[in-house]
Amino acid sequence: MKLGMIGLGKMGYNLVQNMLQHNHQVVVNDVNPEPGMKLVEEGAEFAASIEEVVAKLSSPRIVWIMVPAGQIVDQVIDKLIPMLEQGDIVIDGGNSHYKQSLARAEKLDGHGIHFFDIGTSGGTNGAANGGCFMIGGDKETFAIIEPIFQNIAVDRGYLYAGKNGSGHYLKMVHNGIEYGMMQSIAEGFELLSKSEFDFNYEEVARVWSNGSVIRSWLMELTENAFSKDPNLDGIRGVMKSSGEGKWTVETALDLEVSTPIIALSLLMRYRSLETDTFHGKVVAALRNEFGGHAVERIN
Amino acid sequence: MKLGMIGLGKMGYNLVQNMLQHNHQVVVNDVNPEPGMKLVEEGAEFAASIEEVVAKLSSPRIVWIMVPAGQIVDQVIDKLIPMLEQGDIVIDGGNSHYKQSLARAEKLDGHGIHFFDIGTSGGTNGAANGGCFMIGGDKETFAIIEPIFQNIAVDRGYLYAGKNGSGHYLKMVHNGIEYGMMQSIAEGFELLSKSEFDFNYEEVARVWSNGSVIRSWLMELTENAFSKDPNLDGIRGVMKSSGEGKWTVETALDLEVSTPIIALSLLMRYRSLETDTFHGKVVAALRNEFGGHAVERIN
């Protein structure tokens, strides 16, 4: 199968390698020519522009967009629309909000172009060697692109999830679950660190990765992390977030779904961005007001 | 009415002043003679020892214990038992665990001595000028000591709550609610501090103290606190706790009661004791493992 890939960052680059290894033909393009040049050595076809991507494909054209979520996706789609024809296929494999995917699907549908919103999981390694794909779009048209996923996904690792939006919705919720799982694991290790015992965290993560109820890829990654820095002395506990957890909580609010664990996992990330807090000052001041409890003063 | 007060810390001292102002006779004792000496000037009778306290009272003797919670209460009670007689009354007005109060009531009951567990709220100012008292013990015997509370409590500010344990149970839950209210207010001000607006926190606390749905003594204290330090620049946001919030959550666990707000308010206090966390390091390391997200390194 032949397709175009626009966006050759960590994820796009690895996906192309994965596709090439499975004998798909990939026309590659990125605002930065370097990664495309390197992929040519592995068999990809270089395109200096989006126009060139489209020109090198034939009907029905399949164009996979793998750029940072947000306005850039819309810019690429807006460029693509006049170049594409009825029956062509546009895929957004990035972390877009499912509501944006619904809007983009409608826009492309107005031009007879099929759209698929695909949530991709498994990290960069998964992209290269077998990832997990959650796919929303037209079911019949999906048959055209399915062979790609039979190759680039890990076994049983892709799902036609339903109409447009469902792919990115699944990915969003997946990330919400991920936030909760990570925080659960992390709280567990904090309980180890404050105990009277002298645990070897790497070994604990190893034994929990083998045979336990909580065995999981995240636990294996925990083992990896501790193998590099046994007490994580070298890093700060600042827990950044890139937006999908927030979307999950916002969606929970909109749908009136009670998701305390996912919400709290996100809020603890925000909490970690600060070393001192204003709410803490207020509580400390109040304890002093009514009970005369001492406060810690800043000089 | 004549009674003995053992323990003349902030709360005990102020309670005695309150009682004296209402023409009660109070025999005062503390391991430290100083506060007792000062109270003599206001009309109290000094006792150099617990024996002397008891000796200066007549049947039915009323001994109010106002010492730090824990073993000291038991030590005082164990000293008192052989000196007291059937029908005498022992009051624990401190922050004891209600289960300990149940045990102490049973022990004293074995000697025919009545016990009252009294939760006291309102801070030191309340103790001096009219506080809030939640009282557990025998209902009939309560009639003997009720006149004291008609004087030292603010109007409608005392309650015979039920059998032994109920007074300290109420106080414990009161403090759990207090944790939740304080954290609610504090989170609100954090939302103000991070907004695009330039709020005067003292004025906000003032307007919210007058006519709003959330008007409360804690909001008035918030106004006080900001009046002294407009942005609380001088204090750190370390939120200590003295045990009753923890008891409330432990009780919730034992009774299988879902109290997310009280529990979280306590856990946020624990969180505030640290500037960096081990759980944060684990999450940061995991994000790096699966997604290559940058971590903040410590040199």
Added chain:
Amino acid sequence: MKLGMIGLGKMGYNLVQNMLQHNHQVVVNDVNPEPGMKLVEEGAEFAASIEEVVAKLSSPRIVWIMVPAGQIVDQVIDKLIPMLEQGDIVIDGGNSHYKQSLARAEKLDGHGIHFFDIGTSGGTNGAANGGCFMIGGDKETFAIIEPIFQNIAVDRGYLYAGKNGSGHYLKMVHNGIEYGMMQSIAEGFELLSKSEFDFNYEEVARVWSNGSVIRSWLMELTENAFSKDPNLDGIRGVMKSSGEGKWTVETALDLEVSTPIIALSLLMRYRSLETDTFHGKVVAALRNEFGGHAVERIN
């Protein structure tokens, strides 16, 4: 002072009564003529339409809008714009989102019309007899309308908070705090209800309302509620919400502020809308899968 009031629901109606009692002249209008007719008996001037409201005022005209939040506010403002002149004043005293207030202020400013976003608290009783008002808008212009608030607010119960948006922002956060306080109180009473003691809830709420650290208007209302139905046997524990708590949490997410208590208070409300949950089924099923723990079957 003379002003127009558009919207005579529970809040608008009571505000007009309050203003009339303080000898302000109020031109009243509502889609439903009835409440306006009744207010005429108390001294108000009736207007059958928005046009009539404007016609009965003179420069600078002051029009207070007190309609349900959302599109209706915009409809009224859009009607008002062509009728008003430079220097006139529009007030939105409803529960609008502060970002909408910012947008409306900008729109009105384009026509030289001043806008005030006013958060109103204290319930219907407060509106009638002295409420709490948080006011955002131009500071100099505020001097024109300040006399109204000197009358209709409880003493010290109004605040010029800052530029447009700040009034409704304060009201939003006020409601977030309210959610947390209410849930705190409610969890406390649940702890009473599941204890080994036999508490009289009304009396507990009464004693906590007098002299305690947690004394507050909400606690007084708790006493009222229990005085009508001692165990609340007559009502279901369904906790609805009308939007401001949700806005508060959304704002916290946008500003990356950690507000666990306010967020959880909202999520527990959503939880209360259901008697059984899908997440509960999943956990129950999982416990059965790995540990053979029994599930409760539905016939």
Added chain:
Amino acid sequence: MKLGMIGLGKMGYNLVQNMLQHNHQVVVNDVNPEPGMKLVEEGAEFAASIEEVVAKLSSPRIVWIMVPAGQIVDQVIDKLIPMLEQGDIVIDGGNSHYKQSLARAEKLDGHGIHFFDIGTSGGTNGAANGGCFMIGGDKETFAIIEPIFQNIAVDRGYLYAGKNGSGHYLKMVHNGIEYGMMQSIAEGFELLSKSEFDFNYEEVARVWSNGSVIRSWLMELTENAFSKDPNLDGIRGVMKSSGEGKWTVETALDLEVSTPIIALSLLMRYRSLETDTFHGKVVAALRNEFGGHAVERIN
């Protein structure tokens, strides 16, 4: 290696099968003779009493206790002590509290008997075919029993964790993490169930089990559960708990560790035990008091 197994419930029974398959000799005993009889058919040696278990072993005797946590463990240990000799080994493989294990280790140590507290994970299937074992006790003595774990654990699935107590501490924290992970997954599926999409939950659990960041044994079990009942229509969402999650939270409180996710996961389980709540009634009544919001009445 030869050892005795006291307690042949689900876990003990399966562990014996596992040991027998690896050519260990196992003397089996249970208050109920049936499971022991069946294990004889698979090669076990039957003992009608704890005395018989001990009599059939030779120094150093190894006795593995696998009975319900709590007093029964102490009863068995108290029976064993006079029958055992210096250098013998007692293993508690059940879900005991780590503080009890510390006390038991000390008691047995007073008689020169070695004690190991072993946390066992992996469910009944893991017990039979390769589980996960977290082991606390004397390091040198561990060398004697290590060959058993080389056989009955999954590869890399056992850990000598440190001194006594550390094995059960790890198991306790493991279960705390498990609570958080399960609730995370469950909230995710609730978000799917309330979305505008029509997801096939089994297929979603399947795709998330293959290649995704959240792949885990629990997700595979989720797939299993949905394969049997596609929408879990047949079961109620009552989330029971058997104590270790509670111990984890209690330990967090004692150590002042902030574990919001584990704590909330437990509290949501308690919440699920009820269809209506008293705290909900209080909040509903309060909304009615201050804002006149309608309550749902019970006839």
